[in-house]
Amino acid sequence: MRDSPVDPAQANETEETNEAATKAAVFCAAERLFALHGFQNVSVRDITADAGVNLASVNYHFGSKDALLFEIFRRRTAELNRERARMLHEANDRHQGNPPVRDILEALFAPPLRWGSPENDRRISIQFIIRSRSEGNEEMREALAKDVSHLARFADALVKARPELARDTVYWRLHFCLGMVHNNRFAEFDRLHVLSDGATREGDTTALLTRMLDFAEAGFQA
Amino acid sequence: MRDSPVDPAQANETEETNEAATKAAVFCAAERLFALHGFQNVSVRDITADAGVNLASVNYHFGSKDALLFEIFRRRTAELNRERARMLHEANDRHQGNPPVRDILEALFAPPLRWGSPENDRRISIQFIIRSRSEGNEEMREALAKDVSHLARFADALVKARPELARDTVYWRLHFCLGMVHNNRFAEFDRLHVLSDGATREGDTTALLTRMLDFAEAGFQA
């Protein structure tokens, strides 16, 4: 076992890499199948069959099925958090450390929405993350609970942007905004599509972002 | 098999009923365990052991594990929809068939919030419903997708209350509101509690309802 194996995410879909190609194939197949069918509904055999590798590959490269799940989760949440933090940082730079509510919320909404756009390769990743929020095992939920520092930065920025609001009011409204984001699942989009008889298409990501920002920004004005 | 067995929900927790007591016990135990640990993480043996009945009871009284799941789902969603429809009807009566946005949203928010209050027996039921939205099998998701008529009444009322808004705008904002509701899970409350360092307690249901209505009503003003 070498110390720094080929990064599965970087070797994405490029099965030509001469080393650890099977590890990357397992990683990608697992993420996709988990995101589409749920964590418990996908067996190790499903993953290895889809990836075209041997059954024992999962346990050899990742230790266990749960460890594989957690590694996908850890990597993707880290990437999402990094992108959100970067946008929040840019908003701070743009507004001398005191960005308005809309810019803060954009840093929260835009990354998962961009990932979720139909033409984006990360569409699967965001579905995986959302799913891990409800189907994740104890380890994953613990990691989510521990990682409040990431959200705390957004909460602090919002408190600074709306100093007249009580702190707990800001926390609750941030909670509502997160609910808006996490509801962006395939099934929910389908129901909305049926309800509106085809009037609402989720294809236009920037338009959806504007809709969400309009709604949430107004919510913070209350 | 008689035609109208004792209603498990009515025989709730009263194991003294001389007939079909085990069916009610299975129903209650299953709902609680499913809500707490997830659908796939609870086995038929877990349910029957918790209910104190024989292993074969589930298949005898409900046909299969999936059928049991679906029966709990069907009953609870019907109860929730009925309560929401009743509140929307009352709001219509109060305002001559044209209730304001806040009253419509209250009919949407209040029932699940009331159920979710700590002292309420239905706290488990609402967790079950929320869970079924992401963990439900094909049959349950199909039932959710088909039942747009229930949501359509809320959408129509909102369109009537805000005629200056485009229809798809109203649909999207209703979608956002549903996200706010469905995010009210145990795990999410926990994270919010950690984030706010104990400042936000979910105990006061009416206060939470006010917070949600303030936020969502303002969102519809945008």
Place this chain on the structure above:
DNA sequence: CTGGGAGACGAACAGACGTTTGACTCCGAA
């Protein structure tokens, strides 16, 4: 050339799963 570790592979493991079976008890109707 040679030895050894990394990795892929088929096969098997032990356990948990949902479901089914057949016998037994009990009670109301004939």
Place this chain on the structure above:
DNA sequence: TTCGGAGTCAAACGTCTGTTCGTCTCCCAG
């Protein structure tokens, strides 16, 4: 009293699960 169905029960069924084992191939350092 007798018959039959409803309900409970222990036991077993076959299947699918995650994981492990032993072996084989291949490549590179010695």
